Amino acid sequence: MSKLEHFRILKSDDSGYRLFIILLTILIAVGYAAAHHMESHGHWVSGMNNQVVWGLPHVFAILLILSASGALNIGSMSSVFGQSHYKSWSRFSGLLAIVLLVGGLIVLVLDLGRPERLVVAMTHYNFKSIFAWNIFLYSGFVAVVIVYLWVQFQRSLNHYVEPAGLFAFIWRFVLTSGTGGIFGFIVARELYDSAMMIPVFIVLSLVLGTSVFLLVQRLTYRWSGVALETETAGKLARLLGIFVALELFLVMAFHLTSLYSAEHQGVEWFILSDGGLYTILFWIGQVGFGGLVPLAVIYAGSPELSMRRILVASGCAVVGAFAQLYVLIVGGQAYPQILFPGKTVQSSFYDGVVASYSPSIYELALGVGGVSLSMLGLFVLLRILPFLPDNRAG
Amino acid sequence: MTGSGTVSRRSLLKGATACAAITAAGGFRIVELAMAKSPEDAASSLVRWGMLIDTEKCASDCDACVSGCNSEHNLEGMGRPETDAQWIRKLDITDNQTGHVSSLPMLCQHCENPPCVDVCPTGASFKREDGIVLVDKHTCIGCRYCVIACPYKARSFVHENLHNQKSYSPRGKGTVESCTFCVHRIDNGRTPACVESCQSDGNGAMVFGDLNDKASEIAVKIKSEPSRQVREDLELNTGVRYQNV
Numbered sequence: 140m141s142k143l144e145h146f147r148i149l150k151s152d153d154s155g156y157r158l159f160i161i162l163l164t165i166l167i168a169v170g171y172a173a174a175h176h177m178e179s180h181g182h183w184v185s186g187m188n189n190q191v192v193w194g195l196p197h198v199f200a201i202l203l204i205l206s207a208s209g210a211l212n213i214g215s216m217s218s219v220f221g222q223s224h225y226k227s228w229s230r231f232s233g234l235l236a237i238v239l240l241v242g243g244l245i246v247l248v249l250d251l252g253r254p255e256r257l258v259v260a261m262t263h264y265n266f267k268s269i270f271a272w273n274i275f276l277y278s279g280f281v282a283v284v285i286v287y288l289w290v291q292f293q294r295s296l297n298h299y300v301e302p303a304g305l306f307a308f309i310w311r312f313v314l315t316s317g318t319g320g321i322f323g324f325i326v327a328r329e330l331y332d333s334a335m336m337i338p339v340f341i342v343l344s345l346v347l348g349t350s351v352f353l354l355v356q357r358l359t360y361r362w363s364g365v366a367l368e369t370e371t372a373g374k375l376a377r378l379l380g381i382f383v384a385l386e387l388f389l390v391m392a393f394h395l396t397s398l399y400s401a402e403h404q405g406v407e408w409f410i411l412s413d414g415g416l417y418t419i420l421f422w423i424g425q426v427g428f429g430g431l432v433p434l435a436v437i438y439a440g441s442p443e444l445s446m447r448r449i450l451v452a453s454g455c456a457v458v459g460a461f462a463q464l465y466v467l468i469v470g471g472q473a474y475p476q477i478l479f480p481g482k483t484v485q486s487s488f489y490d491g492v493v494a495s496y497s498p499s500i501y502e503l504a505l506g507v508g509g510v511s512l513s514m515l516g517l518f519v520l521l522r523i524l525p526f527l528p529d530n531r532a533g
Numbered sequence: 534m535t536g537s538g539t540v541s542r543r544s545l546l547k548g549a550t551a552c553a554a555i556t557a558a559g560g561f562r563i564v565e566l567a568m569a570k571s572p573e574d575a576a577s578s579l580v581r582w583g584m585l586i587d588t589e590k591c592a593s594d595c596d597a598c599v600s601g602c603n604s605e606h607n608l609e610g611m612g613r614p615e616t617d618a619q620w621i622r623k624l625d626i627t628d629n630q631t632g633h634v635s636s637l638p639m640l641c642q643h644c645e646n647p648p649c650v651d652v653c654p655t656g657a658s659f660k661r662e663d664g665i666v667l668v669d670k671h672t673c674i675g676c677r678y679c680v681i682a683c684p685y686k687a688r689s690f691v692h693e694n695l696h697n698q699k700s701y702s703p704r705g706k707g708t709v710e711s712c713t714f715c716v717h718r719i720d721n722g723r724t725p726a727c728v729e730s731c732q733s734d735g736n737g738a739m740v741f742g743d744l745n746d747k748a749s750e751i752a753v754k755i756k757s758e759p760s761r762q763v764r765e766d767l768e769l770n771t772g773v774r775y776q777n778v
Contacts, residue, residue: 164695176683178707180693181691181692181693181694181706181707182616182690182692182693182707183611183692183693188615188616188692189615189617189618189619189680189689189690189692190615192680192681192690193677193681211558249676251675251676251707251715252673252674252675252676252677252690252691252706252707252708252709253673253674253675253705253707253708254674254675256672256674259655259671259672259674260654260655260674263655263656263657264652264654265650265653265655265656266653267650267651267655268651268652268653268678269652270652270653270654270656270676270678271654273654274654294629307770321678324652324776325648325652325682326682326767327648327681327682327683327684328686330683358694390702418755427616441705454690472681476684478624478639478684478685478686478763478764479626479763479778481629481630482626482627482628482629483626483627483629484624484625485624485625485627486622486623486624486625486639487614487619487622487623488619488622488686489615490622490624490639490686495615512556520549528717
């Protein structure tokens with residue numbers, strides 16, 4: 140019996156499916172048009188400025204990249220940790236990881252000041268830059284996951300699934316460390332410059348990857364009729380709960396250690412108390428939606444988790460992660476740089492004041508376009524190759 | 534060419550124009566090559582360009598250095614202060630405990646260990662042998678990581694189309710830029726425009742020179758008088774130093 144018989148392609152002529160694909164295509168076109176507008180007119184039409192140079196597109200891009208890395212975890216659980224009940228979903232996990240990463244990278248590239256110079260980025264490297272390393276880590280991730288998928292598809296190569304899965308697991312760990320390092324290695328900004336950024340990003344990727352996986356497999360179910368068994372989904376949701384609790388712990392450790400030193404108290408009070416939108420996003424978005432609500436939904440009430448509870452917990456975790464990245468990326472830049480500790484500084488270049496940033500519709504369109512590209516890629520490839528488990532395989 | 538083998542007036546004019554263009558282009562190239570510096574005159578690590586700013590002489594209401602820089606590099610604003618580039622800016626600093634107020638110009642500090650160079654993925658941000666930190670506008674992809682990494686907020690991203698650029702100070706939409714120490718002037722034995730303006734229109738608060746030349750005015754001053762670097766805790770060994778702040 141061929142291994143491929145346990146998997147199937149997505150077959151759907153449902154009008155809702157067609158409408159979904161058309162909607163995604165439109166959103167991608169709108170996202171591209173928005174990027175083109177920002178590039179041809181210059182970034183002054185976006186919400187960014189010389190104080191906040193990474194805005195909403197970076198939030199979307201990093202959200203997608205972290206989700207990609209975390210989505211592969213479901214595959215790793217079977218090939219690395221021997222959890223066989225996830226095995227039938229490891230192909231889907233790998234595919235989801237690739238499309239999410241590509242979507243995130245496209246957003247990053249289109250938000251560059253000179254996106255047409257991508258070839259320069261691929262041919263000129265400064266290996267002291269974590270960004271340069273990330274170019275290798277991201278493109279390498281796609282290659283590594285393709286190999287991981289290949290050895291799963293090719294029956295004669297199935298005995299390589301475990302080593303390939305282990306290699307992919309290690310690669311994604313390093314990749315997420317590299318993404319955290321983008322912020323951790325910045326000495327100039329009060330909120331960054333901490334090795335804690337690396338574990339915070341690794342666990343956030345597990346939160347995001349698990350919740351995005353749970354949401355997307357359910358979306359796929361609409362047209363494929365194939366979904367995680369409720370019991371397996373429940374196990375995964377309880378694992379999500381552990382990741383969410385761990386992330387809350389790391390974030391708490393980060394802020395408490397930061398609060399302890401007088402030099403960081405300014406930025407800490409900005410995030411925790413006086414930062415307006417950033418404070419609201421931190422407490423309601425990151426801690427509330429991203430932490431307490433999923434924990435309550437997963438652990439309060441009956442231990443038998445319904446799919447509804449699982450999806451609510453997952454959705455809230457994604458919203459919370461979005462808020463967390465917004466607070467970190469935008470809030471971290473909005474807080475004024477300290478050039479002279481103990482002194483108040485004023486200038487025509489917004490020194491000493493909280494920088495303003497209002498996301499533009501173009502940036503939102505670019506970010507949504509990236510998410511749509513990931514989803515379109517997923518649903519097109521699901522129709523071409525058998526990534527979905529067959530019902531008979533469980 | 535006409536059918537009879539004679540040359541038409543139009544063809545002749547076309548040919549002549551093409552020849553003139555090729556000759557002129559070649560001529561310009563030859564002149565450019567003739568004016569280029571010899572390898573012996575290239576930037577050398579024996580030199581470390583630096584600047585010393587005496588904040589006691591720097592008046593809060595004086596922006597001669599800023600005007601000089603803007604004029605030299607044609608940094609005309611678009612009326613959008615949040616996105617307009619600033620290569621040098623005046624800071625008014627008030628001590629929170631004592632209330633003492635001082636004023637100083639802030640610009641790229643031309644660090645010996647520049648974070649902008651470290652983080653640049655393509656190597657577009659680079660440091661010359663003589664310590665001047667620059668951006669190669671041809672390899673900058675506009676990722677803006679250096680803007681985030683600079684502890685001095687000294688870099689600007691070009692947010693829109695530019696007009697009337699100076700040939701010696703190329704800029705580009707979608708790339709990052711900052712003070713060049715007026716490298717085009719230094720290479721011709723002159724001082725940066727801000728320093729010149731401070732001397733002529735300001736209060737003579739800025740001194741420029743070779744930090745490695747023990748006999749230079751700047752080297753003598755930083756040896757005999759106290760001065761400091763901004764954010765010296767980062768140990769970047771800045772080329773720009775301040776007095777009385």
